[in-house]
Amino acid sequence: MLQSSVLKETVLKQEGFHMRCHGNPFSRRGFLAAGTLGGLGLSLPDLLMRQAAAEQKHYDFIEAKAKSVIHIFLPGGLAQQESFDPKPYSPLEYRGEMGTVKTNTGEVFCESIPQLAKRADKFSVIRSMSHGEAAHERGTHNMFTGYKPSPALSYPSFGAVVSHEYGPRNNLPPYICIPKVPNEYAGTGYLPSSYGAFALGADPARDDFKVRDLDLAGGVDQERFIRRKSALEIVNQRFAERGSCDSVDAMNTFYQRAYDLLDTPAAKEAFDLSKENAKMRDRYGRNEAGQRMLMARRLVEAGSRLVTLTYGGWDMHANITAGVRNLMPRLDVALSALLDDLSERGLLDETLVMLTSEFGRTPKVNADAGRDHWPKVFSVMLAGGGIQAGLIHGASDSTASEPELDPVSPADLATTMYRLLGIVADKELMAPGDRPIEIVNGGKLITPLLA
Incomplete structure (x- = not known):
């Protein structure tokens, strides 16, 4: 049931929805509650199973108004x-x-x-x-x-x-x-x-405005670019095998996104102001x-x-x-x-x-x-x-x-x-040391401004 819930959340996020759980079993509050209930004879596995079973009934779906x-x-x-x-x-x-x-x-x-x-x-x-x-x-x-x-x-x-x-x-x-x-x-x-x-x-x-890094370097054709890309992937793989490192992971992500951008003419064109009517x-x-x-x-x-x-x-x-x-x-x-x-x-x-x-x-x-x-x-x-x-x-x-x-x-x-x-503002993200931190702590919706 937990797996189906995670899959459901993944699909909904792609469609512009986020799930919000009232009494999130994986929040800090959920685990504090687990400790309290343990003293009453309810174990942590029992608590998680019950909360997982109730999960389907307690999710609201937050529809994105803004893309x-x-x-x-x-x-x-x-x-x-x-x-x-x-x-x-x-x-x-x-x-x-x-x-x-x-x-x-x-x-x-x-x-x-x-x-x-x-x-x-x-x-x-x-x-x-x-x-x-x-x-x-x-x-x-x-x-x-x-x-x-x-x-x-x-x-x-x-x-x-x-x-x-x-x-x-x-x-x-x-x-x-x-x-x-x-x-x-x-x-x-x-x-x-x-x-x-x-x-x-x-x-x-x-x-003379031009966005950097959106074109291949001088003297580098598509074939040479592909060879360089393959070589870089081999080098990065060796680093990855020795352990995870944020700087290496980040660089891999940036390179991959750069490749995707270079391979998408419509995306590259978005940066070209000369395409705008004078x-x-x-x-x-x-x-x-x-x-x-x-x-x-x-x-x-x-x-x-x-x-x-x-x-x-x-x-x-x-x-x-x-x-x-x-x-x-x-x-x-x-x-x-x-x-x-x-x-x-x-x-x-x-x-x-x-x-x-x-x-x-x-x-x-x-x-x-x-x-x-x-x-x-x-x-x-x-x-x-x-x-x-x-x-x-x-x-x-x-x-x-x-x-x-x-x-x-x-x-x-x-x-x-x-x-x-x-996006659920009080959703918890993980800071270093596996420390859960809310995206926003204590903020209130400005409801009169919502259409």
């Missing part, structure tokens, strides 16, 4: 006041110099995002994101893993977990970073390094924000499961008005184009778009006309992939100092993202 995720990360800390949560009625030293714009849903955004304001019915905003980490590195860790940093364990990023749970689709790498892995917390953590990201290695906005490239904007988002759309459309991209530097301790006016227009146009493009292609319903940053900015403008780090409250934008559109979830207080309504933690956000992907 892919585009995670747009704004490093440095996006100011909530100069984006999705302006405070027009607060004193000048709190509200800042920028005005507001009315959205097509009747809400108010900062004047810095007029194009997104016209499309507020396509996405939702969380105005009550909150955590306690005011350092860039620690805040970034929270927003890439759903966990507070720990000196005892390195946690895997969203992309690594998705890669672990689902693997490649259409021979595209399951986890891709544009243009590079943005930080150390976007890595695999305690998971094997074979679940790491494929990084483009170059910026799609460059005129008008479409112009529509996104011929800049870092525009071309990175266009590349992300191409990659999820072709089959990649999670694409992470970064844009700009938002750590504006001085002259924040000038900084936002410089960076935001390209983001506003590109993100609006992405939402429109995904919608027109019928992809928005199955693609979750997340716009995040490591924290927000201080309620009060400082002496240098900037804002400093502020993790107590900030804003996140979500669209598509099973998200209810046109909503504002939660609220900050009158000066954007702290949540006033429905605070949301990074664990809550991660739990909701995984649920939309069909």
Whole structure:
């Protein structure tokens, strides 16, 4: 019965479902219960047999609403006041110099995002994101893993977990970073390094943009490539026979996925921006924000499961008005184009778009006309992939100092993202030393945002 259950889970995962067991007999809680019941005369084998027999009755099937995720990360800390949560009625030293714009849903955004304001019915905003980490590195860790940093364990990023749970689709790498892995917390953590990201290695906005390693090296024809591949397999087999090693296993996995990619013209073509219509490239904007988002759309459309991209530097301790006016227009146009493009292609319903940053900015403008780090409250934008559109979830207080309504933690956000992907957030993965660790610990679903 256990074997049939495992087989059933394997098939369902391939179809975009994950099984969740209430009272998982293989969780830490299950074994703790086994110890307790043993004192009452019920042995561990008896317990496992009973739980296995009941297993068929206690599984729920989590259907994936989202097939892919585009995670747009704004490093440095996006100011909530100069984006999705302006405070027009607060004193000048709190509200800042920028005005507001009315959205097509009747809400108010900062004047810095007029194009997104016209499309507020396509996405939702969380105005009550909150955590306690005011350092860039620690805040970034929270927003890439759903966990507070720990000196005892390195946690895997969203992309690594998705890669672990689902693997490649259409021979595209399951986890891709544009243009590079943005930080150390976007890595695999305690998971094997074979679940790491494929990084483009170059910026799609460059005129000479070309993804590395997608073509055979100069002077290497197909026949020579096959000979090299066979030789490498023989060498790696000798290593494998002497014992398992994460670095060797990871390299084998990367090589195999590279072979699959090289052998799949449609997958390779996904990385070729020259295949895009010139008008479409112009529509996104011929800049870092525009071309990175266009590349992300191409990659999820072709089959990649999670694409992470970064844009700009938002750590504006001085002259924040000038900084936002410089960076935001390209983001506003590109993100609006992405939402429109995904919608027109019928992809928005199955693609979750997340716009995040490591924290927000201080309620009060400082002496240098900037804002400093502020993790107590900030804003996140979500669209598509099973998200209810046109909503504002939660609220900050009158000066954007702290949540006033429905605070949301990074664990809550991660739990909701995984649920939309069909992944059980409290499923236990194995860390070194056979230590079971939940994908997310203690996160709650943000149910009002679920369509």
